[in-house]
Amino acid sequence: MPLSQAPLPLLEHALGEAIKKLDLDPSLAQITPTNNQRFGDYQTNAALIAAKELKSNPRDLANQLIAELDLEDYCDPPEVAGAGFINFRLKKNFLEQQVASLLHDPRLGIPLSASPRTIVIDFSSPNVAKPMHVGHIRSTILGESLLRIARFLGHRVISDNHLGDWGTQFGKVIYGLKNLPPQAELAEESPIEKLVRLYRQVTTLEREDAQLRDVVRKELLKLQQGDCENRKLWEEVVTLSWREFEKQYALLGVSFDEHLGESFYHEALQPLVQRLLLQGIAKRSQGAVVIFFPHHPTLHDKPFLIQKSDGAFLYATTDLATLEYRVTRWHPDAIWYVCGAPQQLHFEQLFESSRRLGFHLELRHIAFGSILGEDRKMMKTRSGDNIELGSLLQEAIDRAWKIIDEKNPLFSQEEKKKIAQIVGLGALKYADLMQHRMTDYVFSWEKMLAFQGNTAPYLQNAYVRSRSIFRKDESLQSFFPSTLLLDEEVERTLALQLLQFAEVIPNVLVDARPNILCLALYELATKFHRFYEECPILKAEKKVKESRLALTEITSRMLQLGLNLLGIDVPEKM
RNA sequence: GCACUCGUAGCUCAAUUGGAUAGAGCGCUGCCCUCCGAAGGCAGAGGUUGUGGGUUCAAUUCCCGCCGAGUGCACCA
Numbered sequence: 243m244p245l246s247q248a249p250l251p252l253l254e255h256a257l258g259e260a261i262k263k264l265d266l267d268p269s270l271a272q273i274t275p276t277n278n279q280r281f282g283d284y285q286t287n288a289a290l291i292a293a294k295e296l297k298s299n300p301r302d303l304a305n306q307l308i309a310e311l312d313l314e315d316y317c318d319p320p321e322v323a324g325a326g327f328i329n330f331r332l333k334k335n336f337l338e339q340q341v342a343s344l345l346h347d348p349r350l351g352i353p354l355s356a357s358p359r360t361i362v363i364d365f366s367s368p369n370v371a372k373p374m375h376v377g378h379i380r381s382t383i384l385g386e387s388l389l390r391i392a393r394f395l396g397h398r399v400i401s402d403n404h405l406g407d408w409g410t411q412f413g414k415v416i417y418g419l420k421n422l423p424p425q426a427e428l429a430e431e432s433p434i435e436k437l438v439r440l441y442r443q444v445t446t447l448e449r450e451d452a453q454l455r456d457v458v459r460k461e462l463l464k465l466q467q468g469d470c471e472n473r474k475l476w477e478e479v480v481t482l483s484w485r486e487f488e489k490q491y492a493l494l495g496v497s498f499d500e501h502l503g504e505s506f507y508h509e510a511l512q513p514l515v516q517r518l519l520l521q522g523i524a525k526r527s528q529g530a531v532v533i534f535f536p537h538h539p540t541l542h543d544k545p546f547l548i549q550k551s552d553g554a555f556l557y558a559t560t561d562l563a564t565l566e567y568r569v570t571r572w573h574p575d576a577i578w579y580v581c582g583a584p585q586q587l588h589f590e591q592l593f594e595s596s597r598r599l600g601f602h603l604e605l606r607h608i609a610f611g612s613i614l615g616e617d618r619k620m621m622k623t624r625s626g627d628n629i630e631l632g633s634l635l636q637e638a639i640d641r642a643w644k645i646i647d648e649k650n651p652l653f654s655q656e657e658k659k660k661i662a663q664i665v666g667l668g669a670l671k672y673a674d675l676m677q678h679r680m681t682d683y684v685f686s687w688e689k690m691l692a693f694q695g696n697t698a699p700y701l702q703n704a705y706v707r708s709r710s711i712f713r714k715d716e717s718l719q720s721f722f723p724s725t726l727l728l729d730e731e732v733e734r735t736l737a738l739q740l741l742q743f744a745e746v747i748p749n750v751l752v753d754a755r756p757n758i759l760c761l762a763l764y765e766l767a768t769k770f771h772r773f774y775e776e777c778p779i780l781k782a783e784k785k786v787k788e789s790r791l792a793l794t795e796i797t798s799r800m801l802q803l804g805l806n807l808l809g810i811d812v813p814e815k816m
Numbered sequence: 817g818c819a820c821u822c823g824u825a826g827c828u829c830a831a832u833u834g835g836a837u838a839g840a841g842c843g844c845u846g847c848c849c850u851c852c853g854a855a856g857g858c859a860g861a862g863g864u865u866g867u868g869g870g871u872u873c874a875a876u877u878c879c880c881g882c883c884g885a886g887u888g889c890a891c892c893a
Contacts, residue, residue: 274832277839287835290873300873324836325873369893409893504893530891540819543889550891557893584887586820611821612886620886649855677829680821682886684828688842693855695841696829703855711852749832758832764840768857775848775857794852816855 248351248744249332249340250275252316253284260310264303266292273330275742282321282329283738289326300326332738338726341737344796345722350803351744354396362400362568363389365580366496369406370483370503371415371437374490375628376613376621377582383671384610384679385580386496386809387756394807395748400572404564405503407480413462414444416475417454420461434486437479438630466508466554480505490631494667495809507563511555514563515548523598524548533595546591561592562599569601576604578754583609583680608754611682613674621685635667641687642666646816653815661813665699666691668810672698675808676760696764698810701801704767705812708798711779711791718791726789732773733793739769740796743804756808763804770797 250273258271270288289304296303304322311320316336321329344351365385368374385401392399418440431439448455465472484501491497515531518524524533529551535541548559568577579589589607596605615621623629643662646653653661673690676697677683693699712718728734739762746762779790802812 274835276836277831278836281836285835287874290835294873327836372893406893411893528890532890543818545890547890552891554891556891560893582887583821585893587888588893590820609821618885645855681829682822686828689828692841697841699855700841703853707853707856714852746832753833757830761830761832761840768840771856772858774852775854778851780852815853 407503638666668698
C-alpha cells in the first residue's frame with residue numbers, strides 16, 4: 243500500500259487504472275469528497291463526462307468502470323447512483339487503520355509537495371511614517387498564512403516586506419520635523435506617534451495652503467537628490483518606524499526574510515527606464531515615459547506611467563525594478579503579491595510589462611476586498627481617520643481579556659493576560675481568513691469573539707476541551723493503539739474528517755484561499771464536539787476508551803496544526 | 817465612457833472551482849448536564865441564488881444582455 247495516508251490518491255490511482263483498461267481519457271481519473279453522507283464518502287463524475295464524448299449511456303459506462311475497479315482492500319463495492327455518479331464508501335477497518343497511523347505522523351498525513359517551488363511572497367508593505375491601516379492588516383494576515391502553508395508543504399518561500407520608505411509622505415514629515423514647534427503637552431507621545439501626528443498636521447495645513455505644498459515637495463526633492471540633512475532625518479524616521487513595525491509583527495507572530503523598501507531600488511530606476519526606452523517597450527509621451535499596450539484587449543486604453551514629466555519615478559517604476567531584482571536574486575518560480583483589490587489594474591500592467599521584459603515566471607496578484615464598518619463603508623474611526631494597527635490589536639486583546647475575566651475570574655492575572663492575547667489576536671486573524679478573500683466583509687468584534695459559529699474562540703475552545711481530558715489523568719498521555727474501533731456513526735464521521743484534512747491543505751494554495759482551511763477546521767471542531775457529547779470516554783471499556791482517546795488526541799493536534807498554519811496560537815485553558 | 821470585483825435565508829457569510837435535496841452562525845421556537853469544559857450539543861421554521869436569455873445529462877458556479885453596489889483608469893503609493 244502506498245505511504246500516503248489520504249484515501250483520495252489511492253482511489254484516484256485505482257480509477258486511473260480502470261480508465262486505462264477501458265481506453266478512456268486518463269484526465270478523467272478525478273474523485274471528490276461527497277457533500278452528503280447518503281452518497282458515500284467519495285464520488286466520481288468520470289462516467290458522466292466520458293459518456294458525453296462517446297455519446298453513450300453514462301450509467302452503463304459507470305458499471306463498466308466499476309467492473310474494472312480494483313479497490314477491495316479499502317473500499318466497499320462502489321455503486322452507481324443518479325445520472326451516472328460512482329459512489330465510494332471506505333471500508334471500516336481501512337478507516338480504522340489509517341486514522342490510527344496518524345498518531346505516529348507529525349505531519350498528520352499531509353504530504354510534502356511533489357514539485358517544490360521557490361516562491362517570493364510580497365506582503366504587508368506598510369508605509370513608513372504613515373499610519374498602517376486596515377488594508378495592511380489583511381495583507382499581513384493573509385500573507386503570513388500563505389507563507390506558513392507553502393513552507394509546510396515543502397516550498398522554498400522568501401517573504402519580502404516591500405516597505406513604502408521613499409514616498410511623498412517624507413516631504414511632509416521632514417517639513418514637519420523642521421518647522422512645526424514641538425508640542426509640550428504631547429511630550430509623552432512615542433516617536434512613532436509624533437511622526438504620525440506631524441504627517442497629519444502637514445496634510446491638514448497643505449489643504450488650505452497651496453504654497454506650502456510646493457515647499458513640502460521641495461523637501462522631498464532635496465531628499466531624493468541626496469541632501470545631507472534630509473537624508474539624515476529620513477534615516478532616523480525609517481529606523482524608528484521599522485522598530486515600531488517589528489514590535490507589531492512580533493505580537494502577530496509575523497516575520498520577514500527581507501524588508502527591502504522602495505529606497506533600495508532607487509539607483510536602479512534611471513537605468514531601467516533607459517533600457518525600457520531603448521528596447522522600445524516604453525515611449526516618451528507628453529513629456530513623460532509611458533508603456534502602452536496597444537494590442538491588449540483591455541489594457542489598450544490604459545497606459546502605464548513609469549516616469550513623470552518632471553523626471554520623478556513612480557510606484558510602477560519601483561515595482562518593475564523590484565521584480566527584476568527578485569528574479570535575479572532568488573530565481574523564483576513564482577512571485578505572489580498580497581495586495582488589495584483596488585490595485586488590480588496596476589498589477590495587470592506590471593505583469594504585462596514584465597513579460598515584455600522577458601520574465602516568464604508565475605506572477606500572481608492575490609487580491610482581497612475591503613474591511614467595512616458596521617455602516618458598510620470602509621472602516622474608519624469616528625473622526626474619519628484610518629484605523630491604526632496598534633490600536634486594533636490592543637482592542638482585540640482588551641476585549642478578549644474582559645470575556646475571560648468574566649467567564650473565569652479565578653485565573654491568575656498572568657494567565658488571563660496570556661490567554662487574552664492568544665484569543666484576541668486569534669479572533670482578529672481568523673475573522674479575516676475565514677472569509678473568501680475577495681468579499682468585502684463587515685468588521686464586528688462581537689462576531690469574531692463569539693464562541694458560537696465559525697470563529698477562532700470556537701476552535702480554540704474545541705482544542706481546550708480536547709486537552710482537558712488528558713489533564714484528568716497523566717497516564718492517558720502515552721497510548722498508541724495500532725487500530726481504532728469506529729462503531730458509532732459520529733466516530734466514523736470524525737475519523738473521515740481527520741483523514742480528509744490532508745486533502746484540504748494543498749488546495750488552499752491553488753487559489754490562495756485560507757478560508758478553505760478555516761472551513762475544514764470548523765467542520766472538524768463541530769464533528770469533534772458532536773463525538774465528545776455522544777461518546778463517553780473515561781467510562782468506556784478499555785479498547786473503546788483507547789480508540790476514543792486516540793481520536794481526541796489526533797483532533798487536538800490537528801486543530802493546533804491547522805490554526806498554526808493560519809498564524810493562530812492555541813491556549814491550554816481559556 | 818472603459819475595466820475590475822461583487823449581488824445567495826431577516827442579518828453576517830459559505831458552497832471543496834460544473835455535480836445529486838444550496839449549507840453555517842446570529843436572531844426566532846422547543847429540547848439536552850447524578851458523564852471527560854453547557855465557553856457545548858440536538859431538533860424546527862426560514863431560499864424562484866438580483867433579473868432575462870444561452871451552453872450542458874447537470875449552472876450559485878461558464879457565456880451574453882439588463883438592474884443595483886463598490887473600486888480603479890496620465891504625472892499619488
